Amino acid sequence: MNTYFERVHAGLPLNDVEIIDVHAHLGPYFNMHVPARDPGRMIRIMDLCGIAKAVLSPNMSWESDLVFANDLMRDAVASHPGRIYGACAVNGNYPELSGDELERCFEDAAVLMIKIHPAVSKCRLDDKRMNGIYEFASRRKLCILAHTWLDNDPFGNMDLFSGVAEDHPDIPWIMGHSGGPYGSRRAVELALQVPNIYLDLTLSMCPARQVEFFVKEVGAERVLFGTDNPFLDPRPQVGRVALADISPRDKVNIFGANARRLIRFESKRGHLSGS
Amino acid sequence: MDKPAFFDANCSVGRVGYPHLFDIADAAGLKQEMATAGVEEALAYHTIARDADPRLGNFRLMEEIKGHPELHPVWVVLPHHTAEMPPPAKLLPEMKACGVRAVRMFPTKTHHSFSPADWCAGELLSALEAGRVPLILDAEILPWEDVHGLLKTYSHLPIIMANCNYRQNRFLYPLFEKFPNLYVETSWFMGGGAVEDVIERFGSRPLLFGTNMPRYTGTAAVALITYADIGRKDKEAIAGGNLRGIFEGMWP
Numbered sequence: 001m002n003t004y005f006e007r008v009h010a011g012l013p014l015n016d017v018e019i020i021d022v023h024a025h026l027g028p029y030f031n032m033h034v035p036a037r038d039p040g041r042m043i044r045i046m047d048l049c050g051i052a053k054a055v056l057s058p059n060m061s062w063e064s065d066l067v068f069a070n071d072l073m074r075d076a077v078a079s080h081p082g083r084i085y086g087a088c089a090v091n092g093n094y095p096e097l098s099g100d101e102l103e104r105c106f107e108d109a110a111v112l113m114i115k116i117h118p119a120v121s122k123c124r125l126d127d128k129r130m131n132g133i134y135e136f137a138s139r140r141k142l143c144i145l146a147h148t149w150l151d152n153d154p155f156g157n158m159d160l161f162s163g164v165a166e167d168h169p170d171i172p173w174i175m176g177h178s179g180g181p182y183g184s185r186r187a188v189e190l191a192l193q194v195p196n197i198y199l200d201l202t203l204s205m206c207p208a209r210q211v212e213f214f215v216k217e218v219g220a221e222r223v224l225f226g227t228d229n230p231f232l233d234p235r236p237q238v239g240r241v242a243l244a245d246i247s248p249r250d251k252v253n254i255f256g257a258n259a260r261r262l263i264r265f266e267s268k269r270g271h272l273s274g275s
Numbered sequence: 276m277d278k279p280a281f282f283d284a285n286c287s288v289g290r291v292g293y294p295h296l297f298d299i300a301d302a303a304g305l306k307q308e309m310a311t312a313g314v315e316e317a318l319a320y321h322t323i324a325r326d327a328d329p330r331l332g333n334f335r336l337m338e339e340i341k342g343h344p345e346l347h348p349v350w351v352v353l354p355h356h357t358a359e360m361p362p363p364a365k366l367l368p369e370m371k372a373c374g375v376r377a378v379r380m381f382p383t384k385t386h387h388s389f390s391p392a393d394w395c396a397g398e399l400l401s402a403l404e405a406g407r408v409p410l411i412l413d414a415e416i417l418p419w420e421d422v423h424g425l426l427k428t429y430s431h432l433p434i435i436m437a438n439c440n441y442r443q444n445r446f447l448y449p450l451f452e453k454f455p456n457l458y459v460e461t462s463w464f465m466g467g468g469a470v471e472d473v474i475e476r477f478g479s480r481p482l483l484f485g486t487n488m489p490r491y492t493g494t495a496a497v498a499l500i501t502y503a504d505i506g507r508k509d510k511e512a513i514a515g516g517n518l519r520g521i522f523e524g525m526w527p
Contacts, residue, residue: 005313008313008497008498008501008502009277009278009313009497009501010277010278010501011501011502011503011510031442032442032443032445032466033444033445033448033466035444035466035467035468035471035472036467036468036471037467041468042467045468045504048502048503048504049498049502181295182293182295184295184296204440204441204465205462205463205487205491206491206492207295207491208297208299208488208489208490208491208492209296209297209492210296210492213296229467230467231441231466231467232441232465232466233441233465233466233467233468233469233470233499234467235498235503236465236494236495236496236498236499237495237498238498238502239494239495239496239497239499239501240492240494240495240498242494242498243311243494243497243498244494245311
């Protein structure tokens with residue numbers, strides 16, 4: 001077996017480890033051209049580097065129509081069983097509609113998570129209109145992935161994130177982007193204080209040795225593989241973990257074993273798990 | 276091992292006031308990051324030249340990379356009118372003698388506070404064009420209107436847009452259609468399928484591998500190219516062939 005270094009440089013997919021992307025998207029985005037935005041091209045790219053599964057919510061979920069977005073998600077999930085799973089997009093500005101969307105989307109066994117984006121929807125994480133969403137997640141023990149960024153976000157900054165995570169200890173909270181490139185130290189501090197916080201690696205420009213830093217400070221079991229695919233290309237993230245100076249066991253945990261422990265990929269209604 | 280030979284178009288040495296996690300400031304530290312990612316050679320400028328004084332930083336760069344033949348010097352330049360930089364007739368021979376492979380400019384009010392327009396930087400840019408010296412500009416700070424003006428005015432000057440993020444295709448594609456002297460460094464060019472899309476439309480010519488090490492990891496940037504759904508020749512061109520081709524055209 002070649003080393004990860006050799007395989008990454010030879011462009012060979014890492015098929016001997018399960019890679020699960022817990023932070024993916026889909027479709028167009030108003031602010032940019034997204035070349036590989038359809039699920040077929042996304043899966044082609046996942047295959048090239050060895051990503052087995054992606055849990056996604058459409059790019060348009062928060063600036064635009066969340067119902068239309070969730071329809072896109074459900075279509076992608078239905079047409080790619082075992083490869084694409086859903087994260088239901090909800091928005092605290094629409095508490096009743098969000099409740100309806102949660103009920104509707106989670107009828108599908110392959111919808112597994114909840115995604116919120118406070119910075120774009122401009123509804124604070126601790127806004128009381130979010131409570132119904134949190135109660136739904138709490139009842140069903142669902143992960144919530146929330147976008148976080150360290151600076152100047154009055155709606156979803158890391159401290160607000162840790163506050164709601166602490167208030168809802170039975171929900172696994174995925175700190176989207178781990179606060180961005182300048183948020184790494186604060187992300188670690190908060191993860192050490194609040195045990196149901198998990199750090200997400202999704203980032204465009206990744207600080208040197210960030211993966212190693214997270215593993216050393218909070219342990220690989222609290223770090224999750226994510227990509228933003230197709231908003232961002234997922235292949236760089238595979239390289240970042242594969243070539244990190246951490247143990248093979250840590251890489252297995254980050255790439256997919258942690259996600260397996262947190263997210264119920266098993267079939268509820270005969271949906272293929274793809275494993 | 277069957278791997279592309281990576282030549283990084285976007286590295287630096289020197290301390291910065293706002294490191295992310297680790298202070299990797301010297302040539303040895305940069306080379307350690309390069310080894311982790313599997314990058315063989317790099318263009319490097321000094322952060323003092325960007326963040327304090329170009330001339331001082333350029334001299335520090337030459338000291339810092341001495342004895343490290345994998346690191347190739349990039350000088351940060353200014354127009355000469357304030358005498359902080361020699362006039363082009365003196366500067367360019369100096370650059371050639373020092374083996375400088377490219378220059379960087381930071382011509383905005385928030386950075387080095389000069390205009391890239393002809394009335395201010397024209398003499399310097401004309402001299403760089405005559406020497407076919409690659410000009411690296413930071414896509415994060417320079418408006419595309421200015422880039423368009425430079426590409427149009429200095430059509431033989433290779434212009435490399437560094438730190439060009441994944442949101443720029445709607446600006447970039449019309450420029451790629453018009454200007455064969457435009458290149459994009461790939462460290463931040465990470466839209467899903469963006470590399471394949473550029474190659475399908477324009478070929479691999481405009482893309483130059485880069486990482487922005489040592490502040491950022493090179494491991495991600497490497498995988499963007501090695502896992503691209505393109506032929507071996509295109510991978511090698513992006514990894515380093517295109518950049519070496521630009522160097523071959525220098526000092527005609």
